[in-house]
Amino acid sequence: MASGSLLVAGIAVAADPGTNGSASSGKTADTAMPSTVETFDYPDAAKILKEKNLKLKRGDGHIVLAECGSAPNLMQFIGRDQDDFCFRTIGDNGYLSLEVPAVAGVQTTDHTAHINMTVDDKTKSYDIGKNDFRGIGETTDPEGRNHTLVEIRTAK
Template sequence: MKPQHVRRALGAAAVGALAWITVTAGIPGGASQQTSPTELVVDGAPGYAVEDFNYPQADKILAEKKIVLKRGDGHITLADCAGGTGFLEITVRNKADRICFKVVGDSGWLTLEIPAVYGIRGNDYTTAVDMTVGTEEKSFDITKNTWTAVGETADPEGREHMLVEIRSSK
């Protein structure tokens, strides 16, 4: 064999051995227990975005408006009643102002806690709400674009109801 061929063969063998050591360096039972460059990239990479459906800025809304907004799909959101029309409007005993929600898209849902709700004005969507009174749960269908008596105004005993879920669809 010519000297140049020997050098090429030895060089190729050395490159192959180096590649093998690099690949097996971070694998348990491999040549070394050191962290491989691949592991560093994976460990340092940003995580995946996972939607948890928690209402954004719920703590701030609770502190400012005393409204508990829990989870939803983003299609029913708290709105300023003076900011437009076509909102779901909610009346609450002991609150002078109405609470409004904007609905967008084909359908939406929102879980929340608003005590002492007694009336809801519907919009162009078909809307149903779930309310609780003690351990009992009641559902009400909201009439489109008009006021619907719910909670204590629809209860023969006049008990205070808490609004816990809104579901709307076109």
């Protein structure tokens, strides 16, 4: 083995020649670069839940909450126990996970949407075309069970 190297648990570790054989870089945890990990959590989710009763979880930033009627090309959801709510889609594709109970309809504009809802621990999916209005969830369920909106995927 070459001078200036250590054998640790069967792994060769090159030592810094300026540290007398020590494998330390001389940096402390205080001077090392901080680690940044993107979680894709929805910004201000707690505030939105409190103010609008919409539990927005994670997304790619291409489906964002918007005031209904504030712009053209919004995707609008109709809820039974709450006011309608809308999302603006940015770019060609988008993803958002959320948890909103009692959603009964959706209207799309310039994007198609793939909607996932849950009912009785089962997933029900809906494919909605561009410029379409469709009943979803309990409005399409023969038993009228309460469905929860859990995922939106959009495409141009």
